Amino acid sequence: xxxxxxxxxxxxxxxxxxxxxxxxxxxxxxxxxxxxxxxxxxxxxxxxxxxxxxxxxxxxxxxxxxxxxxxxxxxxxxxxxxxxxxxxxxxxxxxxxxxxxxxxxxxxxxxxxxxxxxxxxxxxxxxxxxxxxxxxxxxxxxxxxxxxxxxxxxxxxxxxxxxxxxxxxxxxxxxxxxxxxxxxxxxxxxxxxxxxxxxxxxxxxxxxxxxxxxxxxxxxxxxxxxxxxxxxxxxxxxxxxxxxxxxxxxxxxxxxxxxxxxxxxxxxxxxxxxxxxxxxxxxxxxxxxxxxxxxxxxxxxxxxxxxxxxxxxxxxxxxxxxxxxxxxxxxxx
Ligand code: MTE
Numbered sequence: 001x002x003x004x005x006x007x008x009x010x011x012x013x014x015x016x017x018x019x020x021x022x023x024x025x026x027x028x029x030x031x032x033x034x035x036x037x038x039x040x041x042x043x044x045x046x047x048x049x050x051x052x053x054x055x056x057x058x059x060x061x062x063x064x065x066x067x068x069x070x071x072x073x074x075x076x077x078x079x080x081x082x083x084x085x086x087x088x089x090x091x092x093x094x095x096x097x098x099x100x101x102x103x104x105x106x107x108x109x110x111x112x113x114x115x116x117x118x119x120x121x122x123x124x125x126x127x128x129x130x131x132x133x134x135x136x137x138x139x140x141x142x143x144x145x146x147x148x149x150x151x152x153x154x155x156x157x158x159x160x161x162x163x164x165x166x167x168x169x170x171x172x173x174x175x176x177x178x179x180x181x182x183x184x185x186x187x188x189x190x191x192x193x194x195x196x197x198x199x200x201x202x203x204x205x206x207x208x209x210x211x212x213x214x215x216x217x218x219x220x221x222x223x224x225x226x227x228x229x230x231x232x233x234x235x236x237x238x239x240x241x242x243x244x245x246x247x248x249x250x251x252x253x254x255x256x257x258x259x260x261x262x263x264x265x266x267x268x269x270x271x272x273x274x275x276x277x278x279x280x281x282x283x284x285x286x287x288x289x290x291x292x293x294x295x296x297x298x299x300x301x302x303x304x305x306x307x308x309x310x311x312x313x314x315x316x317x318x319x320x321x322x323x324x325x326x327x328x329x330x331x332x333x
Contacts (some may be wrong), residue, residue: 049223059113061132062229065140069160073141073217081144082155084226086300091233092149093252094201095184095191102193103233109190111255112237121181121258124172131237135223137170138162142227143220145243147250148282148315154296157211159241160224165215169257173211180214182207182240185255201267207251208264208278212323218243243303244317246280277333281324282315284332 055062058066093103096110115131140160148154168180184205194203213219222241223230230236235252242249248268258264268276275289284294293311301307314320324332 036060057067058229061135062224065135065160065223066227068139070139070141072144073304074143074145076144076146076156079146079156080300081158087155087225088158088231088233089155090155090299092151092247093193093233093235094199095186095193095203095205095232095253097193097196104231106192107232107236108235110185110187110232110255111190112232115237115255117238117254118256119171119258120256121260122174122177123259124174125170134167134238135162138166140223141220142242143218143222143241145218145241146315147243147247148296148311149239150246150248150276150280150288152288152291152296152311154309154311155299158226159220159222160227161220161222161241163216163217164219164221164240167221167257168214171257171259173259176261178211179260179263180209180211181256181258181264182209182251182254182261183256183258184251185253200271202270204255205251205267206264207249208266209242209249210263210323211259213242213320216320216323218317218320244282244314244320246276246282248276249280278330279324279327280327281313281320281329281333282311283313283329283333284311285313286330 010328073232089192090100090103091103092100093107096103096106116128117131117134119129120126141161142158142160144156144158146154147157184193184203186204193199208218220241222235222239223237225231225234230239235250238254239252240250240254263278266278268280269278282293287293295308296311298307298309
């Protein structure tokens with residue numbers, strides 16, 4: 001199990017990130033005008049890896065949460081973080097367009113305050129809950145995870161979030177709850193991709209997990225990254241992160257969480273069932289019909305530095321393997 005509480009002597013960011021990357025991010029921060037321009041930065045310095053950055057403006061609920069973050073609760077070992085500019089400017093968020101730069105360009109229009117999430121279905125405690133109420137009881141943890149997109153690129157991202165299991169337990173699932181279904185907000189007036197007549201997606205974007213997958217400690221609800229509140233293009237104010245599955249399972253800007261008895265119909269599976277399955281576990285042994293899944297481009301990369309690495313089963317998160325004992329992963333891709 002990778003989850004651990006770091007010791008006071010835990011390595012700092014500059015120890016796990018190559019110096020060039022670390023310095024280039026500092027340079028980026030300075031160029032962008034410091035903390036205020038980039039938004040939120042952690043206030044408490046000593047135990048964090050962001051000691052060099054002044055705190056900036058942030059929503060009150062997030063500022064409160066930052067005072068007790070469990071930093072580096074999970075790390076990606078020696079792997080370098082993907083720089084902040086890449087994490088926030090190379091995105092998939094089809095509600096704002098299909099090009100990688102569209103979400104950063106257009107997601108600013110998404111109104112994230114106030115935000116409310118409906119929790120319903122097979123639970124003893126259904127009902128709408130404000131974002132503040134939803135996050136309030138949970139201690140935020142920094143989870144440094146690999147994100148492997150089904151398109152064969154990958155990143156390493158320091159998320160801030162809390163275990164999905166904790167949230168689900170609060171709703172008190174009934175014995176009939178076998179799956180969790182998630183839904184993204186639909187706001188055509190704020191979302192150019194939803195308004196577009198060319199989109200093949202039947203909005204809202206829907207994702208789902210089996211109950212035992214959802215309860216696994218590695219599955220988190222994220223509200224931040226890089227010590228800041230989640231940028232809109234990355235799924236503000238609340239998104240799922242399931243690091244052993246292809247990125248499309250990690251649904252953004254969630255407004256509804258339903259516990260259900262039947263396996264939900266998910267967006268990509270409905271669109272192209274031969275290409276995208278419900279499970280979508282990262283698996284180098286099962287190719288996409290149109291490309292290999294054996295390797296991935298770790299961002300940032302370039303023509304001269306392609307940075308191609310081997311893809312690992314379950315994206316390297318071996319501790320989830322027991323969830324799939326006896327399941328044919330070729331059939332249930
Ligand atoms: N969630 C919604 N609502 N809409 C989307 O288009 N794209 C998915 C996932 N979540 C998507 C989404 C895909 S394909 C990936 S790879 C990840 O978000 C990308 O997350 P990132 O942009 O934060 O890296």
